[in-house]
Amino acid sequence: MPIVLIVAEQQPDGNLRKASLNAITAGKQLADKAGAELHIAILGKDPAKVAEELKGTGAKAVHVGAAAELEHYLAETYAPALAALATELKADFVGMASTAQGKDLMPRLAARLKAAMATDITGLGGSGADIIFNRPMWAGNVFAEVKLNTPVKVFTVRATEFTAAAGGQGAAEVKTFAPKIEASKTKFVEFKEVKSARPELTEARVVISGGRGTKGDFKEIEALADDLGAAVGASRAVCDAGWVPNDLQVGQTGKVVAPALYIAAGISGAIQHLAGMKSSKTIVAINKDAEAPIFQVADYGIVADLFKVLPELRSELQKLK
Numbered sequence: 643m644p645i646v647l648i649v650a651e652q653q654p655d656g657n658l659r660k661a662s663l664n665a666i667t668a669g670k671q672l673a674d675k676a677g678a679e680l681h682i683a684i685l686g687k688d689p690a691k692v693a694e695e696l697k698g699t700g701a702k703a704v705h706v707g708a709a710a711e712l713e714h715y716l717a718e719t720y721a722p723a724l725a726a727l728a729t730e731l732k733a734d735f736v737g738m739a740s741t742a743q744g745k746d747l748m749p750r751l752a753a754r755l756k757a758a759m760a761t762d763i764t765g766l767g768g769s770g771a772d773i774i775f776n777r778p779m780w781a782g783n784v785f786a787e788v789k790l791n792t793p794v795k796v797f798t799v800r801a802t803e804f805t806a807a808a809g810g811q812g813a814a815e816v817k818t819f820a821p822k823i824e825a826s827k828t829k830f831v832e833f834k835e836v837k838s839a840r841p842e843l844t845e846a847r848v849v850i851s852g853g854r855g856t857k858g859d860f861k862e863i864e865a866l867a868d869d870l871g872a873a874v875g876a877s878r879a880v881c882d883a884g885w886v887p888n889d890l891q892v893g894q895t896g897k898v899v900a901p902a903l904y905i906a907a908g909i910s911g912a913i914q915h916l917a918g919m920k921s922s923k924t925i926v927a928i929n930k931d932a933e934a935p936i937f938q939v940a941d942y943g944i945v946a947d948l949f950k951v952l953p954e955l956r957s958e959l960q961k962l963k
């Protein structure tokens with residue numbers, strides 16, 4: 643029986659990265675279409691706790707590879723270990739969420755497995771040996787249907803397009819394996835985390851983003867975010883100006899989000915920005931310029947100064963509370 647292997651990801655704090663659950667759902671859909679078995683792999687220094695969480699998500703087996711050399715993620719150490727596992731399992735498909743780690747690791751793995759690769763898939767079609775991967779191109783303005791013709795096929799999953807796999811779906815067999823460790827030319831030096839009490843951008847139900855129209859003053863945006871329990875995002879113009887950290891960037895070269903509510907304040911709506919938020923359920927735009935392209939994708943729009951609108955919005959919200 644063909645095998646779909648989904649690679650789960652452990653965060654630096656030891657917890658499972660939530661996007662892995664969305665990738666597992668994609669893996670499940672693929673396994674159904676291809677008549678395959680779903681397997682999950684997790685690597686790390688001590689991935690046992692995460693493996694326990696993965697056990698109930700509906701896979702046939704969870705492969706756990708623990709090694710001291712895998713304490714900090716490096717593509718150079720993870721790729722050989724995963725390639726050896728995929729080869730031993732004779733996996734036909736290997737996939738992972740399109741996170742920073744997934745984007746770094748999967749192409750290297752694909753090269754090792756001599757596999758063709760589809761990045762950032764948003765859907766699946768076809769059946770049996772004829773699987774079609776849907777993926778956005780040109781900043782989300784074109785959707786391609788891709789067929790991979792190599793024996794092993796590698797892909798990354800756009801997490802916002804698949805629901806998260808729930809737990810409690812029976813217990814997968816947990817199998818430990820000894821990861822193949824190769825000498826690495828790169829070395830982990832330091833991890834600098836941006837500490838925030840707000841929810842993670844890609845996991846938040848509500849996102850409030852500021853653009854160049856804020857002129858770098860994010861106080862009102864942050865205050866509204868705190869009132870709503872929302873995450874703060876930004877356009878590239880804002881990150882490039884150094885007004886907020888880069889990890890808040892939404893868009894083609896930043897993060898892709900699809901929250902229930904996306905509020906864009908002082909953002910013009912360049913295609914590269916829309917590529918990262920177009921799939922949000924409800925989009926609200928606040929912009930002084932009625933001709934701004936953001937209004938073409940907004941469900942609700944206000945043509946006004948954001949420094950007037952945001953405080954008013956907050957005081958109306960206070961009244962409702």
Ligand SMILES: Cc1cc2nc3c(=O)[nH]c(=O)nc-3n(C[C@H](O)[C@H](O)[C@H](O)COP(=O)(O)OP(=O)(O)OC[C@H]3O[C@@H](n4cnc5c(N)ncnc54)[C@H](O)[C@@H]3O)c2cc1C
Nearest residue numbers: 853854855877878879893894895896908910914915930948
């Ligand atoms: C290869 C490539 C990749 C890129 N990737 C990304 C990406 O990932 N994410 C991204 O965001 N961009 C990306 N960009 C940049 C993108 O093209 C735009 O330059 C950028 O999104 C513009 O940011 P902005 O909307 O904040 O600024 P602007 O385009 O300058 O828009 C500012 C808006 O604020 C409004 N405004 C001004 N003052 C106020 C006020 N007081 N109240 C209300 N509105 C006000 C103005 O009317 C204007 O519409 C990329 C570009 C390239 C070439």
